[in-house]
Amino acid sequence: MTLSVLEPAAPAAEPVVTSRVSLIGRTRAGLGDALAEIGVPEKERRMRVGQLWNWIYHYGVRDFSAMTTIGKGLRAALGERFTLDLPEVTAEQVSTDGTRKWLIRMASTGPRDRGAEIECVYIPEVDRGTLCVSSQVGCTLTCTFCHTGTQRLVRNLTCEEIVAQLMVARDRLGDFPNRAKPDGAFVPNDGGRFVSNIVFMGMGEPLYNFDGVRDAIDVISDNEGLSLGRRRITVSTSGVVPQIGPLGHEMGTMLAISLHAVRDELRNELVPLNKKYPIAELLEACRTYPGVSNAKRITFEYVMLKGVNDSDADARELVRLLKGIPAKINLIPFNPWPGTKYECSDWDRIERFSEIVFRAGYASPVRTPRGRDILAACGQLKSETEKLSARARLMLDQDEAAAAAAVAAE
Template identity: 70%
Template sequence: MTLLDLTRRPDADDAPAPAPALAAKPSLVGLTRARLAEALSSVGVPERQLRMRAGQLNHWLHNRGATSFDQMTNVSKDLRATLAEAFTLDRPEIVTEQISSDGTRKWLLRLPAQGPRTRPAEVETVYIPEEGRGTLCVSSQVGCTLTCSFCHTGTQVLVRNLTAAEIVAQLIVARDRLGDWSGGAAPEGASVPTDGGRFVTNIVFMGMGEPLYNLDAVRDAIEVMADGEGLGIGRRKITVSTSGVVPEMRRLGEETGAQLAISLHAVRDDLRDVLVPINKKYPIAQLMEACRTYPGASNARRITFEYVMLKGVNDSPADARALVKLLAGLPAKINLIPFNPWPGSPHACSDWATIEAFSEIVFRAGYASPVRTPRGRDISAACGQLKSETQRVRAKDRQALEAAE
């Protein structure tokens, strides 16, 4: 399959862009209980029944993975018919599915246009199987605004935020493809692991985008993912990574109870200004203070600091000692990430001996410092490699869409 081509041919500058096809009916997949209740109310369900009916839908959609209203056997036939007339249970379209030699799976998902002036958007989602657990890396935005120099996603402009339902739908698609539903057999064509147990056990918001620039949707998505009668991913199994949007960090902890990860990568402001440009707005001292006051942080709930190893840039013994000093007193663990190359990248990965020496300094200071094994490099699914081909609609295209209406 090919990616959706949202660029225009040089000889077609004056040709009107086709209006995108909009879904005739909205999908209920990924909605919070409150949003499900609103949907039920809109089709005439009495207020006294809304809480119960929303609970039923939540169970069928997010615990059993229902793909048809007819599967909802404890919902009346008349209500099922009414719901089917107004809504769907559609998931995002899988444009491509790639499977790495190490078992990592990457899905490129196409999301419907949100209105007549918008086009379909694409995001990437990655599943990483490990011994005893499986981690799903989800995206929170189409593109990104942060332009971190080592990250491929940062070379794609921000197109839009994802809705909470679109974030949750990434987990729904993964469970569909893995046959990972409670009480149900794997659907036809699913790629099912054979090691037993639940396949998706952990969620990390480390895909495309900066989660704290879309915090309302991230919060609502976590609510759905953590619902014990639905998707059932415990909040301590959900980690949100930020590059340092300091004003939103406390709110993240208070409203979601999620684990916190910091995309750090440098211990000096002058270097971090280059590697992670948001540092110019919220420098390291402010970031560290926000970490020290993060709600719920403790030795039992340590903050993860991610540190990508860039050859000759941030990987010296002096950098390791400065990192230890910077984190003194914080309940922290440090993930050292070998840099994952991508076309046109200005960086190279540190030598393995350099990474080991860096890790040893950190470890001797009393911090866990695992070196993250690169996963899915052969399908560009590793940390920092995600990028879709969706582009922001240019003004000229937008005018053409308005004319087509």
């Protein structure tokens, strides 16, 4: 494992709040608003939005001066009012299996605001590169097996902040045209992009940030920019039933359900949201999910907890519940975190569970744990962030104390 804590360019204890805001992550309408702010005539804006879109999202440029198809005057006006800054990566960890986790600090909103911090994980595989993005700072749910669920919800991420996670990943992986690739970076066999798939499985419940996630997906899937097809984007939910239909109608992405139990009484404990939207209601929403078919199956995520939900009877009941739903079942070995009361099921028990599901006609891959050594695996996103944040604050406090001592000694 390689761990690098990146030094901030300026003291983060008192971040400088600039009047210039970044255009990274904006929708086409948002870019149009920016152009209107600097006086670009309405009849010209659509063309200029297209130019900005191409430079920002296809080429990933970080400086308006690089936009050679745009006149110098407009470039100067944009530079005076806006930036193309990405959020700050305050720490990067690389697992022994190649998984990368970034602790990302969003822009400050005031003189005493350090900026919201979230985690984003990149998982390289032979046939794809998957980016796991966050939709909230913290989480509004309290799933007992998930470490993120022990962190209180701070706020929703904006569309810009969600898109920025993909921009950060592509920037750091050299995944934009004419960018240098980092040492040891995963190189796709087909010559494609490093990031080929996105899963909304990071911090937060995506369907409790519906508008932000929807707008971000519009930006990410636009074929003139970041160009990730909606079939390569998966939104995972713990079961916000009223928003599942709208997700299909308005976003058209793949759907994943964090199920984890086959009985309401157990799921009420593991996923307390079940008390509001029980299993029967959740599965009915899945049966009517727009576009669901054998070519667009719903993924059901099932974490394997020793002696809790991993019996043969649980496997058979899972098969019964999902009858008639085009589905794939991802069995997830539990990823431990400090203080948890759960243990991962034994491997032979996981294999037996998988065999029962497979013989019933469902694909039931066992998800290979990735990034466990850096707490980047499923359900682990939280503790390392807090440790790194505390470490960074300690370093800053020490720097401030040293500076104060130096002034006193003069």
